[in-house]
Amino acid sequence: MPRSFLVKKHINSAKKPNYSELECPTVFITPHFYRGLPLSVIPQPEVLSPAAYSPVTVWTTTDFSPISGYPSSLSDTSSKDHSGSESPRSDEDEQMLPKLTDPHGVEAEKFQCGLCSKSYSTYSGLLKHKQLHCDAQTRKSFSCKYCEKEYVSLGALKMHIRTHTLPCVCKICGKAFSRPWLLQGHIRTHTGEKPFSCPHCNRAFADRSNLRAHLQTHSDVKKYQCKNCSKTFSRMSLLHKHEESGCCVAH
DNA sequence: CTGGGGATGGGGCCC
């Protein structure tokens, strides 16, 4: 269950990539991540250079342009639920534009927002309103240049795009990571540092999540239980293995 | 086959 509820849609909801295919030491030249992608979307090697520890802003979105334009990429707003609208037209801008070009419109408050029906006496007033309020709420489509994912915020998109650009490179082995703390965790595999200790057996771990998983082994009551035989497991993956191996075969 | 450790990915939250 991906925790990607910020992601609007997954074109390919398949499982994660086979990590064994990612064991490529030549991350600088041919990032393994892109092997299945068209060349045209592969970032330039310089963004993956060892010096490129800092985030590289090679991301793009379908459009971050100011409100002055009404790019087609925002057309997804037209697919939003307009059931509450009395108008047969589905596009907010379509609703607004006739008012903007009304040759007879000289009366005050003639520029109306198609979404919230607020009216403004000037076009700039309406634009400001849309920019600050309505558009900010409806422009929830930030598309990744490298894949099909879309995000509700620019920050979420930038975060995601780092998984493509992999700007954090290990100086020891050259492996690239999307975020500094991922790299830090990886560096521990080189240094042998294990800052997370088990209070029960003093066993140490390099990763907090692995310590957490380990702590389950000390627990009498395991977290994950088979619905059929009530057997419990310390990890969901073990439960899945158990289910796939035949416990639930009769069902 | 099972259980557990190691390693890693990715989105959310907080500052």
Added chain:
DNA sequence: CGGGCCCCATCCCCA
């Protein structure tokens, strides 16, 4: 808005 950290999930490997 970005960085750091948290948490969850998953895969691989080995005993």
